[in-house]
Amino acid sequence: MTFLKPNLQKTYENVRKFSYDLFCQNMHEKNPVLSPLSAYLTLVMAGCGADGTTKAEFMNVLGTDMMSLSADMINTFSIKETYLNLSIANSAWIDQRFTINETWTNTIKSLMGADTFWTELTSYETMNNINHWIAIQTNKLIDQMLTEPLGPKERIRIALFNTVYFKGKWENPFAPFNTYKDDFYLPDERKNNWFKKCSVQVDMMRDKTAELEYVSNDFVEGVILPYLTKQKIGSRFSVFDCKNTEKEPCKKLGFIALKPKGNNSIRNICSKLNERFIHELLLNRKLELIDLKLPKFKSAFDVNLIESLTKIGLTECFDANKANLSLIGKDTITGSTLYVSLVRQNAVLTVDEEGTEAAAATELLGCLRAMIEPQKKLYFNEPFLYMIIDMERELSLFIGILDNPEA
Secondary structure: OOOOOHHHHHHOHHHHHHHHHHHHHHOOOOOOOOOHHHHHHHHHHHHOOOOHHHHHHHHHHHOOOHHHHHHHHHHHOOEEOOOEEEEEEEEEEEEOOEEEOHHHHHHHHHHHOOEEEEEOOOOHHHHHHHHHHHHHHOOOOOOOOOOOOOOOOOOEEEEEEEEEEEEEEEOOOOOHHHOEEEEEEOOOEEEOOEEEOOEEEEEEEEEEEEEEEEEEOOOEEEEEEEEOOOOOOOOOOOOOOOOOOOOOOOOOOEEEEEEEOOOOOHHHHHHOOOHHHHHHHHHOOEEEEEEEEEEOEEEEEEEEOHHHHHHOOOOHHHOOOOOOOOOOEEEOOOOOOEEEEEEEEEEEEEEOOOEEEEEEEEEEEEEEOOOOOOOOOOOOOOOEEEEEEEOOOOEEEEEEEEOOOOO
């Protein structure tokens, strides 16, 4: 049994490395959940506009073929069936004061299907429009990505967003009447030089006779829960047995749950997480009859990814003095180009008896590298005249002079 076709094995190597590296940088947070795919595609949109050493850095972290890979993934992971829905959307929101490079917009439109909007980027209207766009793309799982308008007004010129939405039903759903309250054991806590094992009561789903693919090595063991698809080929489910052609997107998707063996902690397992670790684990999977318990849960995670991305090699694009994103465009007034001031992701994932629903939205902000210096200075720091006036009729409603603000 092969893991992936040889050409795809090599092609997606950088994407897989990026995925595991990014998650490992956030594994010490509480209940972390990320969509590396969403982060990857958002960064590629920015990377399409990079040049010089900034471009080389993007390619080093994301792969030299990041643009063609993105187009392939958007095509591959576009599934809309009765029981399985997987969709990806991209958008670029461009301030009206920014002169965009049409080559860049044409690239993200043609390769990544990105929607482009020219707008007053820092307005409440734009904030509401962005939130609405994200809510539609994520089936309202993420209904308010932004809680205030983008800013500061004198610096921000572009905002990039990617969304990934997934909803799948189990091939073999859990019976709701088998769900019951059970202990979920928390990580050991050290209390007065001894370890205390604590637990919480959760809704635990159970299937005493689950026929599933079992995976195991010296450190972990787990199962693969397949999602129901319209077309099932053969009697045995295989997560990565897909053709990945333009005409036949990959439809073999599964939920993998892994738990540590022996004295290993789950964080210790995550530190071993890489392409080879998962490859060998899946290569040796086998069908077993399993008494399975899995908790119902919902996880939500909102994180700024700049520190994580810096640690895995993407640094220059975040430096206002070094960033070269000149191929995106320049400010209409000053001619200044951009640097990346924020990469943020909001992810939500729910698991229940029927299946899984998950969504992620990734936000990338491009700000001007140089501050805009006003051409005139006007300080009202001495007595001045003021009025409230009807501009159309030139009719003054109020007129006054301020001699002393303290009087």
